[in-house]
Amino acid sequence: MFSKILIANRGEIAVRIIRACKEMGIATVAVYSEADEGCLHAALADESYCIGPAEAANSYLHTEHILSVAAMTGAQAIHPGYGFLSENASFARLCQKNGVVFIGPSPESMENLSDKALLKETMEAAGLQVIPGTKCLTGIQQAKQEAERIGYPVMLKASSGGGGRGIRKIETPAELETAYPQAAAEALSAFGDSSLYLEKYVYPARHIEMQILADEDGNVVCLGERDCSLQRHNQKLIEETPSPAISPARRREIMDKVIHAVKQIGYVGAGTLEFLYDRNDNFWFMEMNVRLQVEHCVTEMLTGIDLVKWQIRIAAGIPLSFTQDFVKLDGSALECRINAAGCGTLKLLHVPGGPNVRFDTYLVGGTTVSPYYDSLLGKLVVRAVTREEMLRKMKAALCELVVEGIPTNIEEQLRLISDDRFMSGTYDLTFMGGR
Numbered sequence: 001m002f003s004k005i006l007i008a009n010r011g012e013i014a015v016r017i018i019r020a021c022k023e024m025g026i027a028t029v030a031v032y033s034e035a036d037e038g039c040l041h042a043a044l045a046d047e048s049y050c051i052g053p054a055e056a057a058n059s060y061l062h063t064e065h066i067l068s069v070a071a072m073t074g075a076q077a078i079h080p081g082y083g084f085l086s087e088n089a090s091f092a093r094l095c096q097k098n099g100v101v102f103i104g105p106s107p108e109s110m111e112n113l114s115d116k117a118l119l120k121e122t123m124e125a126a127g128l129q130v131i132p133g134t135k136c137l138t139g140i141q142q143a144k145q146e147a148e149r150i151g152y153p154v155m156l157k158a159s160s161g162g163g164g165r166g167i168r169k170i171e172t173p174a175e176l177e178t179a180y181p182q183a184a185a186e187a188l189s190a191f192g193d194s195s196l197y198l199e200k201y202v203y204p205a206r207h208i209e210m211q212i213l214a215d216e217d218g219n220v221v222c223l224g225e226r227d228c229s230l231q232r233h234n235q236k237l238i239e240e241t242p243s244p245a246i247s248p249a250r251r252r253e254i255m256d257k258v259i260h261a262v263k264q265i266g267y268v269g270a271g272t273l274e275f276l277y278d279r280n281d282n283f284w285f286m287e288m289n290v291r292l293q294v295e296h297c298v299t300e301m302l303t304g305i306d307l308v309k310w311q312i313r314i315a316a317g318i319p320l321s322f323t324q325d326f327v328k329l330d331g332s333a334l335e336c337r338i339n340a341a342g343c344g345t346l347k348l349l350h351v352p353g354g355p356n357v358r359f360d361t362y363l364v365g366g367t368t369v370s371p372y373y374d375s376l377l378g379k380l381v382v383r384a385v386t387r388e389e390m391l392r393k394m395k396a397a398l399c400e401l402v403v404e405g406i407p408t409n410i411e412e413q414l415r416l417i418s419d420d421r422f423m424s425g426t427y428d429l430t431f432m433g434g435r
Helices: 011-023 040-044 063-073 089-097 107-114 116-125 140-150 173-191 248-265 296-303 307-315 387-400 410-418 420-424
Strands: 004-007 027-033 047-052 077-079 154-158 168-170 196-200 205-214 220-232 235-241 269-278 283-289 332-339 348-350 357-361 376-384 402-404
Touching: 004 011, 004 063, 011 027, 011 040, 011 307, 011 357, 011 376, 027 040, 027 063, 047 063, 063 089, 077 307, 089 107, 107 116, 116 248, 116 283, 140 154, 140 173, 140 196, 154 173, 168 173, 173 196, 205 248, 205 283, 205 307, 220 248, 220 296, 235 296, 235 410, 248 269, 269 307, 296 307, 296 332, 296 357, 296 376, 332 387, 332 410, 376 387, 387 410, 410 420
Parallel strands: 004 027, 004 077, 027 047
Antiparallel strands: 154 168, 154 196, 205 220, 205 269, 220 235, 235 332, 269 283, 332 376, 348 402, 357 376
């Protein structure tokens, strides 16, 4: 097991990883930008170092600075969290060259799985149903030809990365002409890769993702699904598990197929397979995320399995200590993302308590929200025996959560989960006017 880990991230995920390390008896090294001076993750870590100015490109994405701190402090491994360098195969390879373990899949695995068209072929061969689409496009002319072949409407997507960036719904050739350079520029800015691909538009549908853990010995477990259908502009707002739309028998069937597919590709680490689930009970495979998801904690709340600790153990070569039969999906869990609606400085924070209530955040008195990074302030998660009790618990928790000095979306979240469509579990990706 590692004795010291560097966390190459910020905000609530950096705090989350540091806490897991402390519980495992592992020393931690934090890195932070000038804009994050005095931040919680830097205070909680055993060692903390400034790696550059506020802009992420010169700090949290500056691989040389991060690796220099790892070498200076004797960190044996680097945990990238999510976003930033978490899906950067070049960085993972640099870690290998410098004798540091990248806590995530191998660079070769990341490169293979980043080719979404090839991945779809592989997953289809492994028994999953895939959305019709293309390989990486060579330009706008090929995009037009392929869109005609597939049939409008289509989805134009970035070949690399995720988080809703570089995605456009295209209804007509004229829209494609305008959207293609915009999506390419957005993808290049966010992921350093401007390549795009097209896939068939599946409508109406729910966004379902399956969480897996896989070790070096070929053991794979699936920790159930998360329903991530409440989105605005392809950005998730609320996640729940299990999905109210999926029957236990269908869940078991798709989980078995996911486990088989992951074994077929030889994947190692934590990962998420994403699907569109339509009203005809079809699971359409979209892509695989080879990192920790923002919403991982709602799965942890339901299953009691610590995904961050298992990421670390797997990276250290430790096999899974449990099988699929150990995984229990009893009850219901819900996560509301608490986002900043503008900049500000925290004056007062009151966190709700009680059994099965969790708030992952980096906020402390005096924290200033800057415009340089993601707006996520924290994730409020609850669990209960029934979905009805879970909804009441979340409403109570949202009403109790107080964040003064920073504008937030707490009131909006309360309205969303009180909507009849959400209460009944009949919502899909059209809920917020998306897709």
